[in-house]
Amino acid sequence: MSKKIGVFVCHCGTNISATVDVEKVAEEAKKNNPGVSYTTTYKYMCSDPGQKLLRDKIKEEGLDGVVVAACSPKMHEHTFRNAAKKAGMNPYHVEISNLREQCSWVHPDKPTGTEKSIDLVRMMTEKTRKDKSLNPIKVPVTKRALVIGGGIAGIQAALDIADAGHEVIMVEREASIGGHMAQLSETFPTLDCSQCIMTPKMVELAQNENIKLYTWSEIESVDGYLGNFDVKIRKKARSVDLDLCTGCSSCWQVCPSKKIKSEFDMKLGNRTAIYIPFPQAIPSKPVIDREHCLLFKDARKKNIPPNDSKVCRKCLDVCPIAPVKAIDYSQEDEFITEKIGAIIVATGFKELDDTSMYGEYGGGKYQDVITGLQFERLASASGPTEGEIQRPSDGKLPEIIVFIQCVGSRDPAKGCSYCSKTCCMYTAKHTMLYKHKVHDGHAYVFYIDIRCAGKDYEEFWLRAVEEEGATYLRGRVSRIYKKGDKLVVLGADTLTGSVVEIEADMVVLASAMKAQDDAEKFAQKLSIQYNKDKFFSEIHPKLKPVESSSAGIFLAGTCQGPKDIPETVAQAGAAASKVLALLSADELEREPVVAKVDRLPAPIFSTCIGCFYCKRVCPYGAIAEEDIKARDGSVIKTVARVNEGLCQGCGLCAATCRSKSVELAGFNDEQVYAEINSVEFN
Amino acid sequence: MKIKITTKELKSDFAKEVKERSGIDVKKCYQCGKCTAGCPVAYEMDYMPNQIIRFVQLGLRREALTSRTIWLCASCITCSTRCPKEVKIAELMDVLREMALEEGVANPMEKNITTFHEAFLNSVKKHGRISEFWMLSEYKRKRPKTALQDIEIGPQLMLKGKLSLTPHDIKGKKSIKRIFEKFK
Amino acid sequence: MTEETKKTKIGYYPGCAITKCSTSEEYGTSVLGVSRVIGPELVEIDDWNCCGASSAHATNHKLSTALSVRNISLAEKDGYDEVLAPCPMCSQRLIISQNDVHEDKKLREEVEDAIEMPISSNVKVSNYLEIIKNYSMDEIAEKRKKKPEGLKVASYYGCLLVRPPKILKFDDPENPTTMDEIVTAIGAEAVDWEFKTNCCGGGFTLSRPNVVVKLTHDILEGAADAGANAIAVACPMCHANLDMRQKNIEKEYGRRFNIPIVYISELIGLALGLKPKDLGMDKHFIDTDFVVDAFSNIEE
CATH class of the missing domain: 3.30.70.3270 (Alpha-Beta Plaits)
Structure with missing residues (x-):
């Protein structure tokens, strides 16, 4: 039995009709196709009256197949299939012939465009003739979410989901949650203390009964699909039993390896081999850094077994927990598999801390040329200088400080073309923090453009200039070199057309926000897409900003691209709401095109x-x-x-x-x- | 000197012409000023290197071609090396100088520099190689005000046998003449 | 030419400035002197011409390209795979011109017509530091006769050896180390300093001496402040500006430097035990006795 097919040709305003003779297309569709029993054209098929027309004609004409010749199926296939469904037709008998993106927009010549359109419609008519009824696939949902990454994005998303009553598993690869936000001193544009607003959230997360936290853990593999993921988690050997340990601090106080550069302090301060990254860490229990721990070094290099009496076991000896000590050198990596319904990726960013490509700025060889995050640690009350702005080489207060914006950003010659978005604001903040601590000091900022587009942002940076007295110079710095104990900064001020030479005590590079080093590998593990800069890609930049390319996996925070805290928190909330929508159904419907x-x-x-x-x-x-x-x-x-x-x-x-x-x-x-x-x- | 920019300049094809001659696309420049910041001669220039690019971007032909800057560029290529957008600024100066000479608008204030280039190339054209003594003589003759400058160096060079009066003509002088004829 | 000789012989393109009776003849003298002891064998390219230097490229791109490329084609005709141009002005011009004709087919045809020779892209043009590093480091270690005492050398590369980096592809444009490696190899101390690739003003020595005086002063000051007692160069223009103008600069800025400016080839020659006079050490404006005397100890 042959089908009765209706062809609906859309003008799309004049988007299609300007270069395609739509009437002729409709006419030809009928002429050469015996199965086509009805054709028409309409100004806007996607409009309400357009959809009504489709519904009415399906019923009136008894159609059992429809071709809509309009825009890309990506735009409105769903719209028209829904309309057909309402008229009682199986929606998979509706096909879209793309006359706009694939014809009228690309062919200026009307006769050629019309001819191609006739062909396109005929092709779809033939396909429609052989369409079979399909039914959506139903999949069950595991009502448990996984949040990967315990920075502010992950914490916010996890709390939102947990507060709505669903279970959350959080996996963080560092020893503590907190991420970069825990490292910051004060935050723009309000200058409130970062830790003061961050640590309560960290505690809230730790105490939330719906959240299971795995720190010092990584995602080993992700299998399964939307609603039914199987996630394998690697709990790295911590060498400390989290259940037994009380976080009493005895162990790290006696650890003899005291000169290990602290990652949390951006290498400006030291830590021990058994350590908690920072005092407010969650969990507040240590980890042994096996690379630097004397016991493990001896085991590796000299083949001395851990139970030999010669090796250092000070932390074990001092551990007050009895009868079984909380320290366990023999711990091994452990694997756990969790069933998960939806995933939020919140793996964050990495600051460009290796500036070796900037040979003209010393390429990392000058101690007093530091990065933005290093400055945060200097300015932080919990930092290595307890909040005093001291330069790393000799601890002197810098009387003249130079800030250079766009280091590693907007610099395609160094392989990074994008704008890191946050540096204009954090540099303005740095000048304020500096002026608040070094009252007689002078702060100079070299910038290319000021991009402070956010609520209260413009006012904030102007405050740095007008009230705090920072001097902004418009030009990119070409060179930094050492002269005695000063750093000579060669810059420009293009507004006056001048060369600028400043003898500074310290230089702060507003380093770019980069994707994590392993972002590419991680994206492949999750089968999600990423862009040329290795930031994870959302499906649609405007309409689907938190959805990854894999169903059931959502993005939050800077793993998707540079953004500041307010934007990160907003995105985390959005991702959480998407997850909640998924978890609120008992079954999920999927397109049957499989x-x-x-x-x-x-x-x-x-x-x-x-x-x-x-x-x-x-x-x-x-x-x-x-x-x-x-x-x-x-x-x-x-x-x-x-x-x-x-x-x-x-x-x-x-x-x-x-x-x-x-x-x-x-x-x-x-x-x-x-x-x-x-x-x-x- | 103030510059007024009108649609006449804005609509001109100057940037296009520069691109056709040299392949350098000034549109890529986003005016960060790093070229100026690192230019060792900028302090002597009438316009900063980034301003010269701006002139080309906006079609200000006269300002670019009559500037002293294009002659003061020492071709050290620091600007091009460090340019974040990989604009060949030093090479742009080359093409602007070439155009200024063709149009006869080279800035007279930098006549010393243009005359030096002239004397240098005349010597190459004549002998195929540089005869330092005769090149210097031509330069000093054409720029009499420089006659006393570095007066002590010449005799010392002679004394050390480093300044020869007899030029060395290459065998293929004709071939060199041909090159000069072809690319006048 | 047989395969055997092709391997060891390198085409020598001295360029105008370093030939006998020219302002930088000691560079040429010492390069050839050193090559006779440690190789590689250098054979002068027949009937080479001036590369046109900055005067040609600053005023006439095609002329500049043709003048440079003619020499490469001559080298090709003589059967060389590699050419040494010790003067970095020459090596830079030759390499850039070779690159330009490679990238622009129309230019290539015009130039081929002008020089009446086909253009080869196969000849590799090298600067002096490259040649030493690629061929002679072992020989230096082997045949070194004298070890300098108290010689602290600032290696000064200037512009032309390292820029434009994408075309020249030699060393790090901001912090090159090849010359420092050679300085260390002959037993002197390589001073770390900040002005390795700063511009000396180059070709402005006659037309804009004021520019040259300022830039060379900064370089001399940088070397002196870093504790260097000699500056090594591999460029006739750098040498001329730092050596010939040094007295001038001292007067202008009221600071006495008295830093001998020596070619890296001269330093190698001294280490190999060559006679100072055979290296042209007597041709400098700033006395080089200090450097020569540093090499008075014969190595065990």
């Missing part, structure tokens, strides 16, 4: 020959190997099976399959050939 490997009766079982080329090309890890077994349990053959939950319907497997055993629903070979043939032979 691949399927054929199954046939015995003795063939499947035409699949088990070469698994499909498995190799699948970007989503959706292909599994399945054993077809005889009654006695023996394996007859091993064939491919598509996990519908993971499949995104890209069709790579179907195109790759050598035995033509894979079919993509809604895009089967028969349909594609029908489309092609309709052009070839007309």
Whole structure:
């Protein structure tokens, strides 16, 4: 029985009709296609009256197939399928012929455009003729979220989800949660103390009964799909039993390795080998840095076993916990698998701390040229100088300090073209913190443009100039060199057309926000996309800003791109609300456009020959190997099976399959050939 | 000197012409001023290097070609080396100098520099190599005010046998002449 | 030319400034003197011409390209795979011109027509530091006769050896170390300083001496303040400006430097035990006795 197909050609205002003769397209659609029983054109098919027209005609004309010739299916396929569904039709009998993006916008010549449009509509008509009814796939949901990363983004998202009554697993690779925000001294534009607003949130998270926290842990692998992820977590050997340890501090007080550069203090301060990263750490229990710990060094280099009486065991000796001590040198990495419904990635950023590519600024060889985060630690009351601005080389108060913006940002020659967005504001803040502590000091800022677009931001940086007396010079610095105990900064002020030479005591580089070093590897582990700078990509920059390219995985904070705290918190909240929406359903519906490997009766079982080329090309890890077994349990053959939950319907497997055993629903070979043939032979 | 920019300049093809001649796209410059900041001769210039690029960006042909800056550029290439947008600024100076000479608008205040280049190339054209003595003589003759400058150095050079009066002509002098003829 | 000789012989392009009876002849003399002891063998390219230096590229790009490229084509004709141009003005011009004709087909055709020779892109043009580093470091260690005492050398590279870095592809443009390595290899102390690649004013020595005086002063001051008692160079213009003008600068700025400016080839020569006179040490304006005397100890 042949289908009764209706063709609806949209003008899209004049977007299509200016370069395509839509009336002619509609006319031709009917003329050459016996199955087409109704055609029309309409100014805006996506409008309410347009959709009504579609619904009415389906009923009136008794249509069982529809072609809408309009814009990209990415725009309105969903709209028109919904409209058809309301009129009682299975929505998968609606096809979109893209006359706008693929024709009218790219072909200025009307006759050519019209001709191509006629072809495009004919192709879709042929496809529609062979459309089968499809039903959405339903998948169950595990009502538990995973938040990866324990900075402000992760903490905010985890609290939001937990407060709504769902379980959250948080995985943080450092020994404590807190992230970069815990390192900051004061925050713009209010100058409130970062730790004062951060630590209560950290405590709240630790005490929330819905949140299970894994610190010093990393994601080993992520399997499964939306609603049903299997996440394997590696709990790195901490050498301290978190259940037994009370955080009494005896151990790190006696540790003899006291000169290890503290990562938390951006290498400006020292820590011990058994340590907590900072006093307010959560959990407030130490970890042993096995690289620097004498016991482990001896074991590695001299092959001395940990139980030898010669090795350092001071922390163990001093641990007051009895009868079993909280310190355990024999701990090994442990693996835990958790069932998860939705994932929030909040893995944060890395400050550009290696400035070796800036040879003209000394490339890291001058002690008194520091980075923005180092300045934060200097200015922080909990920092290595207890908040006094001392220069690292000799502890002197810098009387003249120079700030250089855009170091590693907006610098394609150094491989980084984007703007880090936060540096204008944090540099303005730094000049204020400096002036608050060194009253007679002089702060000079070299900038290219001031980008302080945020609520109260413009006022904030102007305060630095007008009230705090920072001098802003418009030009990028070309060179820093040492002269005696001063640093000579060669800059420019393009507003006066001058060269500027400043003999400074200290220089602060407003270093870029970069993606984490392992961002690329991590994205591949999760099958999410990332951009050229290795920041994770959202699906749509405007309309889907927190959704990653994999269903059920959401993005929050700076792992997606540079942003400040307010924006990070807002995005974390948005990601949390997306997760909550997912977890609020008992079942999830998915588009049925998925691949399927054929199954046939015995003795063939499947035409699949088990070469698994499909498995190799699948970007989503959706292909599994399945054993077809005889009654006695023996394996007859091993064939491919598509996990519908993971499949995104890209069709790579179907195109790759050598035995033509894979079919993509809604895009089967028969349909594609029908489309092609309709052009070839007309 | 104030400059007035009108649509006449803004609509001109100066930047395009520069790009066609040299391949240098001044549109890429976002005026950060790093070129100026690192220029060892900037303090002597009438316009800063970034301003010269701005002139080209905005079609201010006269200002660019008659500037002293283009002649004062020492071709040390510090600017191009450090430019974040990889604009070849030093090479841009080359093409502007070439255009200024072609149009006869080279700034007379830097006549010493243009005359030096002239004397240098005349010597190459004549002998195929530089005859330092005769090149110097031509320069001093054409720029009499410089006659007394460094007067003590010449005789010392002679004494050390480092300044020869006899030029060395290469065998392929004709070939050199041909090159000069082709690229006048 | 046989394969055997091709390997060891390098085409020598002295350029105008360092030939006999020129202002920087001691550079050429010492380069050739050193090569006779430790190789590689240098054979002068027949009938080479001036590269046009800054005067050509500053005023006429095509002329500059053709003058430079002619020499590369001559070297190719003589069968050399590699050419040494000890003067960095020459090596820079030769390499840039070779690059320009490689990138611009039309320019290449015009230049080929003007020089009446095909253009080769296969000849590698090297500066002096590259040649020493690539061929002679072992020989220096082997044949070193004298170890200098108390000689603290600031290696001064200037502009032309390292810029433009993307085309020259030699060392780090902000902090090059090749010359320092050579200085260390001959047993002198390499002083770390800040002005390794600052500009000396180069070709403005006649037309804008005031610029040169300021820039060279900064360089001399930087070297002196870093504790250097000699500056090593590998460029005739750097040498001329720092050596010939030093007395002038001292008068202008009221600070006595008296720092001998020596070519790196002269330092190598002294370490190899060559006679100072054979290296042209007597041709300097600033007395080099201090440097020569530093090499009076014969190594065990």
